[in-house]
Amino acid sequence: MTVTPLAHWPADYPSDYAVVDVETTGLRSSDRIVSVAVELLDRAGTVTDRWSTLVDPRRDPGPVHIHGLTPERLAGAPTFDRIADDLAEYLDGRVLVAHNAPFDWGMLASEYRRLDTPWPMRRRLCTMALARHLELPIGDYKLATLAAHYRVRQLRAHDAVDDARVLGEIFRYGLHEAAGAGLPLPLTVPDSGSGLRRAAAARKRLPERAAVAKAPCPWTNPGRLDLAVGLVQGMRVAFTGDAGNAREQMERQATEAGLYVATSVSGKTSVLVTNDPGSGSGKNRAAARLGTPVIDEATYVRLLARVLPGTAVDGAAVRLPAPRTESEPTSRGGAVAEVAPVAEAAPFQAVVPPSAPAPAVESVRPPIRPTVRQVLVLQGRDEHGEGGRVRQLVLESGARLRINLTSTVDTVVVLPGAAADPRIARAQAFGAVCLTEAQWHASLAESPAPALDRTGADTATAASEGAGAGNLPRGGTIRLPGGANPGRWTLNASWAWDRPDEDIDIVAFLLDEHERVRGDSDFVFWNQPVAPLDVVALDASGPAEQTVTLELDALPRDVRRVVIAASVDGTSTFAAVGPIEIDVAPFQTTSFVRSVLDAATVERVLLLGTFYRHGAGWKFRTEGQGYEFDLAGLAGSFGVEIA
Structure with missing residues (x-):
């Protein structure tokens, strides 16, 4: 198939992701982590870093027959308190991506809670939810099923490192499919605190400073700061306490100079910048424990004026292979087949908002459309009654009624009050036809809906048969x-x-x-x-x-x-x-x-x-x-x- 660059990339997509997998002693929040692996991805899903470790749970490792981690293999591994700071540096400020994300999120949050240490993440994305939104033509949402659909090879199931690698590739495909359809990502903002904070987060009313995007640093980390040498591109710089200059400005200047802004202090941190080293903050305590150099703001500003050049990191862009379809062979070898681009639907009067430029990435082929028509009804704010009536007609026609626009929607019925809905242009871009209600009725008369399969069977019959x-x-x-x-x-x-x-x-x-x-x-x-x-x-x-x-x-x-x-x-x-x-x-x-x-x-x-x-x-x-x-x-x- 021909792989073409995306014309636009949704402006509201996150800039950084942390794909995470944990293996545990059990399934309850009281259980412990025995292994954790992280893959860092940039805005377009390209891997920028990897990190993993075994963890000594200080108890029986649990289902060894699943994760294969015996007490002998875990002997000598660090306990969670010894890896918490390093892990937090990879997670902080990013979107956690996991398969059945509530589980991984809950296990990690419990470990940090035991240490009385703030959980470093705010948002998460579940790849099961993403697969559901994309309406992938699969029978279940298990990791192995998604891997087979996207032709991603699994080497060791229930191994945190391999599962994170597989999930990272799966997520990259789904991310591009969602971007191509203009589909909002199923991001969530979990909260273990008060309901007021949860509600405020859902409404995006939480006060939050602008974060510096965690683009991959193009320079290798030269290690800790030597005041006799000065700052070198690639150094990891952390900040804590009340700074005389605006924190956002300091971080932005650091990034522009070729430094990496770390959001926590770990063994890899080159220097901590603070005007109050005795404040007892978590970063100050970590710096004291690890021997990390600490300087004040004035010294940092002076050093920033003459940052030395660093050593470039070698890297190559990752090309996305085509996901397998039901008609394609399962073999990974052979030439790549070409698919003609989808023709645009007939123009429909709509207002198209400006879109953010796309990163230099490649799109994947649109998913296979199901045989049953997938219909979305768009209505104006004052057309609730009319919208409900038309949706009922869609259901009675045997079509699948959709509530949100996804790439599997093939028909959009547009009521008069929704003529300027921006989703019309997005639907047309991936081949959906947009019709008025009258045109919808005419299309039913010309081409009746196909007989429904098991997923659209008669309710009474299915209920009696348990299907x-x-x-x-x-x-x-x-x-x-x-x-x-x-x-x-x-x-x-x-x-x-x-x-x-x-x-x-x-x-x-x-x-x-x-x-x-x-x-x-x-x-x-x-x-x-x-x-x-x-x-x-x-x-x-x-x-x-x-x-x-x-x-x-x-x-x-x-x-x-x-x-x-x-x-x-x-x-x-x-x-x-x-x-x-x-x-x-x-x-x-x-x-x-x-x-x-x-x-x-x-x-x-x-x-x-x-x-x-x-x-x-x-x-x-x-x-x-x-x-x-x-x-x-x-x-x-x-x-x-x-x-």
């Missing part, structure tokens, strides 16, 4: 496979990326036979995201997507139902939010059943779905019932004590 049911209507039920032991399931809720500036909170209630919680710990929400024994967990940090994970096999017998709901924060209602898509699936697999709830207007809370015991097994029901009272009213109705 996946595609679109489950409001009030529809379906039996979960597995009988009394269905295993681990997820409910993912998503809504439009251009939603109003209010938070939407997903919550869960564990109810007994009397439709009441057994105690306040059975209420799972942003400030209490995990139920006892980790049987229900909430990842509630996304701007327009949140996920509930349920260990159905482990739920206590007196928990008969788990009700999942959504609540609008502030004064807004669900009329301003628009449709919410819920996607129910076994953990790490593609959708088992989907629903789109689009009837809410004045409601402030909305029941999404219920997992409930039925005979010897489990079922799921789509709810869609809304209420005008707030979340406190809903929680109180289930017996939660509201202070």
Whole structure:
């Protein structure tokens, strides 16, 4: 295939990523890390650095049959407190990328919490969520499946170093597919503190100084500062305390001079700049422990005026191979096939915003489009009723209704109020056709939707057979496979990326036979995201997507139902939010059943779905019932004590 440079790169994409994999003694937050590996990627997904280490957990290493790390192999490895500063230097200021990111994030955050040391990261991205957004033509979201899809060779599964390498390559492909489609990345801002901080972060209201982009330093690190020699390009410089000059300016000047601005002090740090070396800050303590040179601001400014040239780092650009499609051979050898560029759709009146220039990178081929039509309905702010009506017609036509624009959307129905929506131009750029409602109806008459496969089967038939049911209507039920032991399931809720500036909170209630919680710990929400024994967990940090994970096999017998709901924060209602898509699936697999709830207007809370015991097994029901009272009213109705 022909690989062509991207014309534009989304301006709001992050500039630096840290791809991370950890191996642990178990799956709970009380377990310990036995191995960690990091790959640093730049804005375009090119590897700029790597780091890894074994870690002595000071306990039994756990599932040796999985990670292969015996007590003998871990003997002599550093404990986490000895590697925490070095690791923080790689992580700080970057976006953590991981497969099932809440797990890696939680394990690392727990280790730093034990040391009473600030966790150095703010944002994360899960490659499972990215694969789901890209609608990849795969059967599940396991790392091995994604590796096979992108033709990335795995050498040692469950080895942190190899898993990080494989994941870095997978993420690079997904990053370019998302950029080519203009798709927002599923970035989340987790927070273990107060709900006020979580809400502020979601609204981007946290005061935050501008960070210097962590572009790879083109010079090798010459080591620690020698005052007799001075600063040399490639040195790693850290800052702490109140500086007389603006910190941002000092960091920017350091970068322009060829120095690397380190956000923590480690054995690789060349010098720490501070006007208060006795402050007792974490960087000062680390510098004292490691023997790192410390200078004041005035000395630093004087040295900065004559930085000596450094030794250049040799490096070569990485060329992206084509991801494998279902029609391509699995062999990695042979010539690269060429694919003709996608023809542009007919022009549609739209307003196209300016885009940031693309980095010098290459795009990958658009993914295979599914046989069932993928339809997005765009509406104006005052067209909620019309939008809901058209979306219902889309569902009835047998097409797959989409809530957000992805590269798999092939048809966009544009209502009059959305004629200037910038997503129209993006959809046309990767081959989607944009139609008015009248043109949509005409296209159905000319080319009826193809017969649906298993993912779009009739709901009643699928429910009776226990198969996946595609679109489950409001009030529809379906039996979960597995009988009394269905295993681990997820409910993912998503809504439009251009939603109003209010938070939407997903919550869960564990109810007994009397439709009441057994105690306040059975209420799972942003400030209490995990139920006892980790049987229900909430990842509630996304701007327009949140996920509930349920260990159905482990739920206590007196928990008969788990009700999942959504609540609008502030004064807004669900009329301003628009449709919410819920996607129910076994953990790490593609959708088992989907629903789109689009009837809410004045409601402030909305029941999404219920997992409930039925005979010897489990079922799921789509709810869609809304209420005008707030979340406190809903929680109180289930017996939660509201202070």
